[in-house]
Amino acid sequence: MRIVWTTAAALALGMLASAASAANIDFEELTFPEGINHVNGTPPPDAPVGTYPSSFVSGGATFKNEHVIEQFGEFFYRSWNGWAYSRDTDTTTPEFTNEFSAFAGSGAGGSSNYAIAFGTIGTSRALELPPGTSPISVKITNNTYAALTMLNGNQFSRPFGDNPETEPVETNYPDFFKLTIAGLDATDSPAGTPVDFYLADYRFTEDNDDYVRDTWETVDLQSLAVARKLVFSFTSSDNGTFGMNTPAYFALDDLLLTDAPLAGDLDGNGFVGQDDLNIILGHWGEDVTEGDWTFGDPSGDGFVGQDDLNAVLGGWGQGTAPVPIPEPATFVLLGLAGAGLLAMRRRQTK
Numbered sequence: 001m002r003i004v005w006t007t008a009a010a011l012a013l014g015m016l017a018s019a020a021s022a023a024n025i026d027f028e029e030l031t032f033p034e035g036i037n038h039v040n041g042t043p044p045p046d047a048p049v050g051t052y053p054s055s056f057v058s059g060g061a062t063f064k065n066e067h068v069i070e071q072f073g074e075f076f077y078r079s080w081n082g083w084a085y086s087r088d089t090d091t092t093t094p095e096f097t098n099e100f101s102a103f104a105g106s107g108a109g110g111s112s113n114y115a116i117a118f119g120t121i122g123t124s125r126a127l128e129l130p131p132g133t134s135p136i137s138v139k140i141t142n143n144t145y146a147a148l149t150m151l152n153g154n155q156f157s158r159p160f161g162d163n164p165e166t167e168p169v170e171t172n173y174p175d176f177f178k179l180t181i182a183g184l185d186a187t188d189s190p191a192g193t194p195v196d197f198y199l200a201d202y203r204f205t206e207d208n209d210d211y212v213r214d215t216w217e218t219v220d221l222q223s224l225a226v227a228r229k230l231v232f233s234f235t236s237s238d239n240g241t242f243g244m245n246t247p248a249y250f251a252l253d254d255l256l257l258t259d260a261p262l263a264g265d266l267d268g269n270g271f272v273g274q275d276d277l278n279i280i281l282g283h284w285g286e287d288v289t290e291g292d293w294t295f296g297d298p299s300g301d302g303f304v305g306q307d308d309l310n311a312v313l314g315g316w317g318q319g320t321a322p323v324p325i326p327e328p329a330t331f332v333l334l335g336l337a338g339a340g341l342l343a344m345r346r347r348q349t350k
Contacts, residue, residue, distance in 0.1 A: 025059035038100035040084030060130030081119030102251035143249030183227025264315030
């Protein structure tokens, strides 16, 4: 009978298991015009004054940017922010003209292509995930221009670790450059728990521990599993009259995605039903970790209440109901019944 139990249990669990598909957005399918190593939707040279939004798509995700052309007297001024894709490899030129290079010298894992982000990536230029997907992780590193500015300073920024405004000059200043990744739902409301990643950190007691990132690092995004879009913002210790002095760039590659969870499927079994409702009721009125579905907070506000109940009721019955796994005693009865039927058949054939 032990063989019957083991085989039957494995079959039942196999029916329950769902192979969630994973996708990696690595930008390698994107192409470049001849002689060009980066693309950010730049308008043609003769474009008139105006605002020019554009975008590109990689792996089903949408990356937006915006160019602005302004005129001041006889002069025209161009600016942009948002996303670009690049294959530049310059890790030594500290000028603004080198704004499309990753400080790691290539894409993640030595690949060719990657993305560059410039400026705060807010709602209007949010990274839009492919429909039905959920973020798992992403690889991040510094942009060369930003990294060399933090290391050496320039006409707008001081070197990290040095504060010339102190007397004498402080050489162990606790500088930092932080990237915050947050999520939005389909209505552009906050979704999930934001993730902080330090592109540079000089707040350590020992100078040898201070760093400016020069390698690709994996950032866990599972706390943003319910997000449909990702937004990015910066915080720096080096600020001036007009805001942050640190150049607002970073490089991104290998955005790993999986199938998005069903709205209201708190236990992750692929079906919204009584078990999910029980999770809500079991934690009703409690303060929990923001966005922790396992404790009943699909709304992401850190409190289990009406909004979370509405999420479960709104998805009620969606998905595929799990196949019940019979209790061990059931397998015993099925085994006995099978043995009895076999014995009867043998008697009938004699």
